[in-house]
Amino acid sequence: MLDLALFAFVLAFLALGIARPFLWVLAYIYIDILAPQKIGWTLTPALPISLIAFCAAFAGWLLTDSKKETRIHYRQLLMLLLLVYCGFTTTQSAFPVEAAHKWSWVWKALVFAIFLPFTLTTRTRMEALLVTVVLTLGAIVIATGMKTVLGGGGYESLYFFVNDNSGIYESSTLATVAIGSIPLVLWLMKHGTVFPPDWRVKLFGYGVIFSCLLIPVGTEARTGLVCIAVLGVLMLRDVKNRILYLLAAGVLAIGALPFLPQSYYERMATIGSHEGDASASTRVAVWSWTLDYVAEHPLGGGFDAYRANSFTYSMPVRTDEGSSVSVELVEVTDKGRAFHSAYFELLGEQGYPGFLIWMALQITGLLQMEKLRRRYRKRDGPRAAWVADLASALQAAQIVYLVGAAFQGIAYQPVIFLFLGLQIALWTYCAQRESSSGTDAAGERAAKRSRRRRDPPQRDPALP
Structure with missing residues (x-):
């Protein structure tokens, strides 16, 4: 059925x-x-x-x-350059079968992100994209949140719609995307026109936000907790009463503590130190290997280059001996471990050229959204407020992603490329409207000067 x-x-x-x-x-x-x-x-x-x-x-x-207002933005050219370079490194990969498999979905994510700004020519279309993303993510996070509340969570034991630990259904990836989408949900609750923001929309929006916050709990993804902290700090920029916001956040955090499972505390306790955690220790070893690898292969090794790694490292193993705890250093040899970081993923697979292109794409997005946020928040009226708030929401979503990407290999995550495409569309939309307004204003001033030259003011003969 x-x-x-x-x-x-x-x-x-x-x-x-x-x-x-x-x-x-x-x-x-x-x-x-x-x-x-x-x-x-x-x-x-x-x-x-x-x-x-x-x-x-x-x-x-x-x-x-209509193609009349179609413009190619330089960030689209950056994505095109990244696409071409990824295609080149795929042909040079030491693991052609595995590289071809990853290329089969990476090129679609990049091509669609390049194409997307051409279609988002109006506010309604941009909002429709956000509604689609939020509702689709909502289908996943609401179901996952319900399982968490009913006691079905746990690290690597919270099952989603599919039994597939890849893409957005990977636990840390879902936690990062879910937390990053919260600012976009808040924007729809405030400025939405497809679904006007009445009490029903706001109630559903808060339900989605609550479900998003449950994802790091249900998956026990440490990255999710870090992303929540980062988003909490970012939201300080836009709240009107910061003291009240901090008090409310503190009360909610303290109130949630008794409901968290013991396994969640134990897993979050490993955030501050990687030495005693096998997963974290392996990541540090992989990152060290990647730096050595890219030093020898500055152009990168192509998709799935991590399969070439092999390393030995020492990891402390704690043994509980009743009243005392002994710590013993154990030599661990591992190979073929994934990068577990988007930054090292780019370095290892695409080398310095691909890494620089990707970083330029991310940094220019942050800068452009900050420009729009500052420019339009100074203007009065809802016609300007929606632009400033959307730019702020997209920037916050991107920052959350960049923080989460430091601990997982999601350099080519399609949802994030959708947000980058929406950033380009918003920037282009504002630039075209400002240019049109400037042209209209200039034309009106020229018409006034022409009328004054054609009909000079008449002097009153009674005046001296």
Whole structure:
């Protein structure tokens, strides 16, 4: 029954795009995030629905959208350069089969992110994309949050819609994306027009936020706790009463402590020190190996270059002997361990050129959103406020991602590239509107000067 419902919904989504082709863009985003073809077992896997929606999105834009205001932004060129370079390193990879598998989804994420700003030409379209992302993520986090509340959580034991520890369904990745999406949920609750922000929208929005906060608890992902702390600090920029905000955050944190399981405390206790944790110790060893590897291979080793690593390190092992605890250093040899960091993932796979391109893409996004935030928050009225708040939300989501990416290999996560595409669309939208307003104002001033020259003011003869 679930398989039939999913299949019918996807077909209905695609059918609606016949009347409104932009819906095909949203359909692809829905399919790419939720992966209904993995949830179903007969009908949805039978058709290449992701490829169908991908092609339909491009065809709909080519055939129906106006290209009059289409502009290519330099950040799109950066993504194109990264795409070409990743293609080059894939051909040089020492693990061609594994590299080809990763390339099969990375190129789609990059191409779609390059294409996305061309379709997001209005506020309604940008908001529709956010609604689609939030509701699709909501389907995952709400179900996961319910399992957590009912006692079904635990490290590597909280099962999602699919039994697949990859993509957004990987526990740390889901925790990072869920926390990063909270500012976008708050923006929709305040400035939404697709669903006007009444009490029902706000109630649902707070429910989604609560579910997002439960993800790090249910998955026991240490990265999620760090992301919550980072987001809490970032939100200080925009709250009106910071003292009240800090007091409320402190009360909620203290109130939640009794409800957290003991296993959560034990896992979070390893954040401050990596020496006694096998997972953390392995990551540090992999990062050290990556620096040595990229020193010898400055152009990178292609996708999945980590498979070449092999290292030995000492890890303290604690043994409880009743009244005392003994610590013994044990030599551990490991190989073929993943990078567990987007930064080292870029360094190892794409070398210095790919790393610099990716960092330039991230840094320019942060700077542009900060410019929009400062420029539009000084203007009065809701017509300017939505831009400033959206820029702030996208910047906060990106910062949360960049912090979370330090501890997991999510350099090419498709959801984050959607946010980068939306950043470019928002910047281009504002630039075009400002240019148009400047042209109109200049034209009006020129018309006034022309009228004054044509009809000079008449002098009153009674005046001296």
